[in-house]
Amino acid sequence: KAGVTQTPRYLIKTRGQQVTLSCSPISGHRSVSWYQQTPGQGLQFLFEYFSETQRNKGNFPGRFSGRQFSNSRSEMNVSTLELGDSALYLCASSLAGPFQGYTFGSGTRLTVV
Amino acid sequence: DQQVKQNSPSLSVQEGRISILNCDYTNSMFDYFLWYKKYPAEGPTFLISISSIKDKNEDGRFTVFLNKSAKHLSLHIVPSQPGDSAVYFCAARETNSGGSNYKLTFGKGTLLTVNP
Numbered sequence: 473k474a475g476v477t478q479t480p481r482y483l484i485k486t487r488g489q490q491v492t493l494s495c496s497p498i499s500g501h502r503s504v505s506w507y508q509q510t511p512g513q514g515l516q517f518l519f520e521y522f523s524e525t526q527r528n529k530g531n532f533p534g535r536f537s538g539r540q541f542s543n544s545r546s547e548m549n550v551s552t553l554e555l556g557d558s559a560l561y562l563c564a565s566s567l568a569g570p571f572q573g574y575t576f577g578s579g580t581r582l583t584v585v
Numbered sequence: 586d587q588q589v590k591q592n593s594p595s596l597s598v599q600e601g602r603i604s605i606l607n608c609d610y611t612n613s614m615f616d617y618f619l620w621y622k623k624y625p626a627e628g629p630t631f632l633i634s635i636s637s638i639k640d641k642n643e644d645g646r647f648t649v650f651l652n653k654s655a656k657h658l659s660l661h662i663v664p665s666q667p668g669d670s671a672v673y674f675c676a677a678r679e680t681n682s683g684g685s686n687y688k689l690t691f692g693k694g695t696l697l698t699v700n701p
Contacts, residue, residue, distance in 0.1 A: 476628070505688070514591075514674065514693035515629070528688045562628055574689070576621075576628030 474498065476565050476577035484583045490551040493580045497544050497565030504546040505574060506538060509560040518561075521546055522568070553584045588612045589677050591692035599700055604662040606695050608675030611656060615677040619689070620649060620660050623672045632673075633660070665699045672696050 477496040485491050497504050505528075506518040517530035521540035538548040544565075550557055560581050564574030590609045598604045608618075616637045621629035635642040635649045635658065642649050648661045662669055675692040 507691075512693060515676075515689075515691040517688050517690065520688055530688075564628075574631065576630070578626065578628045 476563055476575050478561075478563050478577035478580050480580060481578065482581045482583075484585060485553050487553055487555060487584055489553050490549065491553060491582060493548045493550075493561055493563075493582070495546045495548070495563030495565075495577060497546070497563075498575055501565035501567055501575075502544055503566045503568055504540055504544060505564045505566075506546070506548050507562045507564065508532075509562060509579070510558075515562065518548065550582075555584050558582060558584045586611075587693075588615075589675055589690050589692040591673075591675055591695050593695050594693070595696040595698070597698045597700060598665050600667055601664045604660075604665045604669065604697055604699065606660040606662075606673050606675075606697065608658045608660075608692055609656060610658075610677055612677070612679060612690070613656075614679045615690075616680050617678040618649070618651060618658050619676045619678070620647075621674040621676060621691075622669075623674060623694070629674055662697075665697075667699045667701050670697060670699050 479494045503522045505520040507515040509515050519538050520528040524540045535551045540546045560579045562576050562579045564576045566574050588611050619634040620632040622632050623629040633644050633647045633649050635651050640651050651658045672694040674694045676689045678689055
């Protein structure tokens with residue numbers, strides 16, 4: 473079966489712009505979580521969606537937002553980009569939550585210049 | 586405040602030897618622990634997990650040990666192979682008071698290099 477698909481794989485944006493990242497979970501998975509990975513910081517939890525509802529939110533500013541659609545696909549949006557937003561953004565899906573762990577996508581590498 | 590700590594940024598071992606990756610945590614509400622492996626340009630891959638009610642879980646060459654009193658867990662890889670070279674993340678799950686919402690807290694990772 474198809475894995476978690478994240479698009480685009482790479483993105484270069486200018487400071488002040490906004491960006492939207494997309495994640496298509498494994499078929500049947502209803503929980504989608506987003507993480508930010510930066511060098512030396514590991515994976516930082518952004519938010520989790522389940523059945524179109526945000527269930528958890530990490531400690532990120534309001535510039536970071538997301539949503540989930542009825543087909544479980546999820547989007548993440550970052551407005552007013554800052555240089556420090558440059559990171560690998562990872563999406564993970566699971567049936568109902570991280571019970572047995574997630575299946576991660578390959579990520580979107582965002583570079584803000 | 587970092588609730589999951591992997592104090593060794595890197596580890597180098599010889600092929601065939603044992604690799605031991607360590608992880609410490611501070612949050613007593615963590616009830617489930619996982620290890621992920623990550624290759625460059627790929628997403629993390631689930632490796633092995635352990636519930637807080639157990640102290641050991643084994644899967645092939647991989648064994649995870651949990652010492653709840655010390656708030657410490659470790660991943661043992663025996664024997665180590667060059668293909669095991671990757672970044673290993675320790676993660677912990679916390680059940681909130683509602684019991685229905687979960688998130689994972691990750692450590693910063695340990696780069697394991699297995700030399701032929």
